[in-house]
Amino acid sequence: MLERLTSLVSRLFSIAAGAALVLMMALTCLDAILRDINMPLVGINESVTYLGALVLGFSLPMTQRRGGQVGVELLSRKLTGRPAEALAVLVSLVSLILCAVTAWQCWAYAGELKASGEVSMNLGLPVHLVTQAIAVSFGALCLVILNQMVAAIGRLAAK
Amino acid sequence: QQTLTYSNFFPPTHAQSVLAQQWCDEVAKRTDGKLRVQYFPGQTLTKAPQAFEGVTAGLSDIAMGCFSYTRGRFPVMEVVDLPLGYQNGQAATAVINEVYAQLKPKELDGVEVLYLHAHGPGLLFTKDKPVAKLEDMKGLKIRSHGSSARLVQALGGTPVTMAMPESYQALSRGTVDGSVHPTESNLGWKLGEVVSYRTASFPVAYTTGFFVVMNKAKWDALPEDVKATVRQVNQEWIAKSAAAWDKADEAGLEYFLSLPGRKDIALDAAESARWAAAAKPVLDEYAKAMDERGFDGKAIVSAAQAALAKHNAAK
Amino acid sequence: MSPDVVGLVGIILMLMIFLTGMPVTYVMALVGWLGFSYIVSPEAGLQLLARDMVGTFQSSTLVVVPLFTLMGQFALQAGVSKRLYEVAHRFTGAMPGGLAMATVLACTGFGAVCGSSTATAATMATVGLPEMSRRNYSPALATGAVASGGSLGMLMPPSVVLIVYGVLTEASIGRLFVAGIIPALLIAHLFIVAIAVVCWLRPKACPVGESYSWADKFAALREVGEVILVFLLVLGGLVRGWFTEIEAGGVGAMLMLMVGLARRQMTWLAFRKALNDTLWTSCMTMMLVAGAVVFGHFLTITRIPFAVAELVAGLDWPAWAVIVAIGAVYLIGGCIIDALALVMLTVPIFLPIVTGLGFDTIWFGVIIVLLTQMGVITPPVGINVYVVQGIARDVKLEAIFKGSMPFLVALIVGMLILVTFPLIATWLPDQVYQHLAVGR
Numbered sequence: 001m002l003e004r005l006t007s008l009v010s011r012l013f014s015i016a017a018g019a020a021l022v023l024m025m026a027l028t029c030l031d032a033i034l035r036d037i038n039m040p041l042v043g044i045n046e047s048v049t050y051l052g053a054l055v056l057g058f059s060l061p062m063t064q065r066r067g068g069q070v071g072v073e074l075l076s077r078k079l080t081g082r083p084a085e086a087l088a089v090l091v092s093l094v095s096l097i098l099c100a101v102t103a104w105q106c107w108a109y110a111g112e113l114k115a116s117g118e119v120s121m122n123l124g125l126p127v128h129l130v131t132q133a134i135a136v137s138f139g140a141l142c143l144v145i146l147n148q149m150v151a152a153i154g155r156l157a158a159k
Numbered sequence: 160q161q162t163l164t165y166s167n168f169f170p171p172t173h174a175q176s177v178l179a180q181q182w183c184d185e186v187a188k189r190t191d192g193k194l195r196v197q198y199f200p201g202q203t204l205t206k207a208p209q210a211f212e213g214v215t216a217g218l219s220d221i222a223m224g225c226f227s228y229t230r231g232r233f234p235v236m237e238v239v240d241l242p243l244g245y246q247n248g249q250a251a252t253a254v255i256n257e258v259y260a261q262l263k264p265k266e267l268d269g270v271e272v273l274y275l276h277a278h279g280p281g282l283l284f285t286k287d288k289p290v291a292k293l294e295d296m297k298g299l300k301i302r303s304h305g306s307s308a309r310l311v312q313a314l315g316g317t318p319v320t321m322a323m324p325e326s327y328q329a330l331s332r333g334t335v336d337g338s339v340h341p342t343e344s345n346l347g348w349k350l351g352e353v354v355s356y357r358t359a360s361f362p363v364a365y366t367t368g369f370f371v372v373m374n375k376a377k378w379d380a381l382p383e384d385v386k387a388t389v390r391q392v393n394q395e396w397i398a399k400s401a402a403a404w405d406k407a408d409e410a411g412l413e414y415f416l417s418l419p420g421r422k423d424i425a426l427d428a429a430e431s432a433r434w435a436a437a438a439k440p441v442l443d444e445y446a447k448a449m450d451e452r453g454f455d456g457k458a459i460v461s462a463a464q465a466a467l468a469k470h471n472a473a474k
Numbered sequence: 475m476s477p478d479v480v481g482l483v484g485i486i487l488m489l490m491i492f493l494t495g496m497p498v499t500y501v502m503a504l505v506g507w508l509g510f511s512y513i514v515s516p517e518a519g520l521q522l523l524a525r526d527m528v529g530t531f532q533s534s535t536l537v538v539v540p541l542f543t544l545m546g547q548f549a550l551q552a553g554v555s556k557r558l559y560e561v562a563h564r565f566t567g568a569m570p571g572g573l574a575m576a577t578v579l580a581c582t583g584f585g586a587v588c589g590s591s592t593a594t595a596a597t598m599a600t601v602g603l604p605e606m607s608r609r610n611y612s613p614a615l616a617t618g619a620v621a622s623g624g625s626l627g628m629l630m631p632p633s634v635v636l637i638v639y640g641v642l643t644e645a646s647i648g649r650l651f652v653a654g655i656i657p658a659l660l661i662a663h664l665f666i667v668a669i670a671v672v673c674w675l676r677p678k679a680c681p682v683g684e685s686y687s688w689a690d691k692f693a694a695l696r697e698v699g700e701v702i703l704v705f706l707l708v709l710g711g712l713v714r715g716w717f718t719e720i721e722a723g724g725v726g727a728m729l730m731l732m733v734g735l736a737r738r739q740m741t742w743l744a745f746r747k748a749l750n751d752t753l754w755t756s757c758m759t760m761m762l763v764a765g766a767v768v769f770g771h772f773l774t775i776t777r778i779p780f781a782v783a784e785l786v787a788g789l790d791w792p793a794w795a796v797i798v799a800i801g802a803v804y805l806i807g808g809c810i811i812d813a814l815a816l817v818m819l820t821v822p823i824f825l826p827i828v829t830g831l832g833f834d835t836i837w838f839g840v841i842i843v844l845l846t847q848m849g850v851i852t853p854p855v856g857i858n859v860y861v862v863q864g865i866a867r868d869v870k871l872e873a874i875f876k877g878s879m880p881f882l883v884a885l886i887v888g889m890l891i892l893v894t895f896p897l898i899a900t901w902l903p904d905q906v907y908q909h910l911a912v913g914r
């Protein structure tokens with residue numbers, strides 16, 4: 001159940017990230033072409049920056065799921081059996097706390113940005129939306145880590 | 160005895176960063192070490208756009224930053240960045256401090272404003288095509304940023320928005336045909352190497368307002384005598400900052416004109432009036448947007464213009 | 475506890491938590507967050523975490539990472555990387571260790587289209603490791619060559635580190651890019667010498683490959699014609715002002731996609747794989763940067779980097795000794811925190827000293843990249859080694875670090891050469907920009 005939800009969420013987020021990445025590539029090309037024919041569109045560069053933030057944020061769940069975040073396994077590799085699983089549970093618990101706090105703080109930060117009335121430099125877009133999206137991505141990341149933790153607890157209990 | 164942190168986005172070698180460092184030393188000296196300030200230049204503690212919120216969030220106790228990096232957050236203070244026709248940095252700095260003292264905008268309520276300053280006149284520089292009249296602007300791609308982009312549009316040019324660090328290359332390779340920036344940047348950002356003409360567009364000169372603010376709670380906790388000393392130092396540093404901007408402009412102009420083939424193009428009285436008229440919609444647009452946000456836009460613009468009229472004449 | 479003691483405790487704590495296998499970025503963010511909270515306030519620590527994550531993700535200088543990684547992935551999926559590899563192999567395969575040398579050359583070629591050393595290492599590990607393993611190369615030499623060769627991705631233009639350095643120092647990024655070319659070729663050659671020495675000492679580590687006639691060698695060159703064209707378009711377009719760095723990434727990716735489509739190698743499946751691999755590679759890279767930024771802010775508030783930098787700055791030593799001391803700071807510092815964060819913290823302090831001593835800003839930028847290259851292959855924080863290990867899971871981390879050591883020596887030799895002959899870095903940009911300057 002949790003596994004299926006996690007898989008779905010991480011897939012949806014990576015589709016959104018991929019779409020943002022393709023859009024980013026297209027917009028930069030468009031920007032170069034339009035400027036060279038003397039019709040530059042104001043604000044493409046800031047849109048690209050915000051799209052970049054979305055690309056990275058939306059990729060968080062998928063990256064975690066495929067074990068993309070690198071770690072030093074010097075000690076953990078030497079462990080086997082229960083100690084190894086216990087360590088895995090502990091590591092995912094601490095990671096979960098860190099990412100949950102980050103998600104919560106990003107959400108609060110987005111609220112502050114909204115209240116301050118800050119908008120993007122050239123297009124006047126509300127900047128808190130991107131921050132909110134990053135907060136939600138960290139939330140989805142928490143779900144992935146939680147799923148990994150539950151799996152590790154299962155393995156620990158089985159031993 | 161208290162130790163505070165001061166975050167500045169200017170790199171340590173910049174004149175305004177050197178001055179800020181001296182502010183820290185002066186405060187420590189005059190309070191007999193009761194207030195010490197640790198200085199973090201060059202965005203090492205908070206990034207330029209996060210300077211202000213870094214102070215309210217407590218990441219640094221004091222910060223220097225600029226109002227225009229966070230559009231919409233300082234609607235009233237943005238009036239200073241409009242192309243009002245600044246003659247020099249003294250006038251711009253006097254205007255920003257006067258506008259603040261007069262309007263006491265709510266947007267700055269969350270912090271203790273130590274002092275404000277603003278750079279010298281932002282003018283038009285072009286690479287291959289000299290601009291002597293409004294018509295010359297047509298079809299020129301001009302590097303600009305935020306509110307100066309709206310000025311370029313009003314003057315009939317094509318604004319290309321990019322941040323300062325990208326400007327040199329964009330000009331050097333011809334990605335853009337010109338740029339609006341203070342004369343100081345010809346030396347500071349080496350832009351003088353890649354532009355050939357300065358249009359003395361003083362009638363539509365803009366500026367960028369900078370703040371030095373302190374965390375409210377930290378300020379309130381200071382003893383009265385320390386506060387009084389800091390206030391006194393601040394007053395002196397307003398003058399020093401303004402003078403530093405003007406000195407930097409002089410050096411920038413000298414450097415620019417020392418390069419071969421550089422020209423300074425003056426606008427006569429009739430042309431000046433045309434430029435000012437062309438830029439007026441930028442002011443009106445600002446006033447209208449402010450009305451929509453529930454301010455009296457016209458009054459704010461008038462306050463800034465009145466202050467400028469006084470200080471432009473003073474020099 | 476005084477802040478510098480807290481800083482040292484933080485460093486030791488970080489190294490200890492590393493051993494648990496927790497992702498490096500999380501460890502750095504965690505220790506940075508807790509340390510900042512301890513020194514400033516718990517509220518400030520929480521605010522720091524959010525602002526550094528959002529700030530790094532929205533960084534307009536690092537937005538090129540996903541674009542250039544995408545360009546590299548399209549090149550990989552279109553078979554371009556493999557063809558580049560084949561060419562290099564034909565020219566060097568007959569020598570002992572020739573395939574490892576070919577890997578270094580392929581890294582140099584790929585570095586010319588990719589701005590990130592991490593992405594270069596990841597891509598070249600995918601392409602090169604199976605080939606070398608198939609021909610019984612020692613895993614340590616093979617992975618070491620890929621991890622170290624990948625670091626050439628940041629010296630050969632375009633380069634993320636040079637962009638960051640240019641923004642910090644207000645130096646022209648274009649000049650920095652051009653300045654990187656000759657040193658990159660020099661380092662590539664030193665890497666090849668390093669491989670030759672390893673092969674001489676341990677012949678078993680590198681079997682000899684078959685030899686090709688000159689006709690075959692040049693026939694293979696034709697196969698990479700379009701790559702050279704794309705490279706010339708991207709670099710030429712940058713220099714001629716057709717587009718900015720960020721756009722170069724987007725245009726390059728689009729061109730590589732078109733090459734793949736024209737060669738009918740870019741299937742829907744390959745396209746999706748390129749996208750997905752770009753997403754996780756750049757997400758991982760940026761998370762490593764973000765974690766390093768949080769930890770870096772913690773170290774900043776302890777003032778340790780300033781104290782060390784000021785100590786070095788205050789040394790009344792001859793110019794070359796100061797440069798060596800600065801190098802030592804980066805070499806030791808690069809072992810503790812991510813080199814990119816170290817660059818951001820210390821360059822503003824070192825630059826005035828270095829330029830005050832009469833050294834060139836552009837030259838110092840190249841030196842910084844060399845030091846950063848050392849940082850990504852030295853333990854315990856060596857990002858390239860982590861990336862390669864992520865792809866070659868059966869090779870032990872220590873083996874990769876050990877395999878990188880000969881290349882570290884080559885980098886040190888390269889740095890000594892650059893200190894002795896600064897013209898290697900400054901001559902080419904002076905030539906190129908002399909012709910592009912206006913109004914004279």
Ligand code: NA
Binds near residue numbers: 631
């Ligand atoms: Na590169």
Ligand code: NA
Binds near residue numbers: 808848853854
């Ligand atoms: Na390292």
